[in-house]
Amino acid sequence: MSNETYRRFDPWRTSPLKEESRKQIVKSHYFNVDQVSLSSPQAGTFERYVLQGNNGDAVGVLAMTDDGLIPLVEQYRIPTHRWTLEIPGGHAAEQGEKPLDIAVRKLREEAGYTADHLVQFARFIDTPSFSAQHTALFFATGLHPADRSDFGPETPRPDVRLYTLDQAYEMAVNGTIVDAKTLIAILRLHSAPDHQLDQ
Incomplete structure (x- = not known):
């Protein structure tokens, strides 16, 4: 060349x-x-x-407890007919809901936590070959347990599993985790010195 x-x-x-x-x-x-x-x-x-x-960015929330554990949610996904492990995430519930507000809501509804600190650390195009949809990723720390919501008919009450970063990273590289937003978030956190995604 x-x-x-x-x-x-x-x-x-x-x-x-x-x-x-x-x-x-x-x-x-x-x-x-x-x-x-x-x-x-x-x-x-x-x-x-x-x-x-429709209604702006999708959102994913990579959260970490004070003792260094990451909550991942078991989800049953109809298009692929399989279970996945994912960081909490989703779309606006109504027009005008901002990504940070979605992140707060999804962290509580899906993982059962509120956070003292939430900061956006990445934004990516989901599938640029046929979609203009973006996903914004947030890092949540200072977690406190909160009541979770019931889900829809696909997964009425999904389990939340807690993993260390090393465990999550191993599942990301060995193919256990296949959800794109979760892969991007975990690999980004693993590459960040001292887990500082907010600097």
Whole structure:
């Protein structure tokens, strides 16, 4: 590879495609789906389907107890017909609910904790090949037990398991944990010196 073709990465450089039209074909509480017509000199006209998050970012909460344990929630996931271990997370319950408010609510509802400190430490695009949905990750410390809520019909009352960071990291690298937000959060925490995600 020649250094002569090297350029700095620019995520906002000019698009190689022209958007010709866009039509919403699905609308739901969590997401909408747009049918988009695009064109380029090389490919001509073609169509794609784009998932748009409805009501803002999804949220994940990586929490740590004072004795260094991370609560992970057992969830049954219908699309994959399997159980997962996940950090608490979810979407806005109503339009205008801010990511920090979602984080507070989900930590309480799913894991059964409130937190003295919550700070956002990452934000990522879930599946950029077909979705514009982002997830914001929060780190929660100063935890206090709180009443949990009942869940929906998929997992009415999921179990919460507590793991050390080393245990969670081992499950992340050996394939036990497969949920993307949980993998990103645990790997990020494992790489952070002294668990300082808020600096």
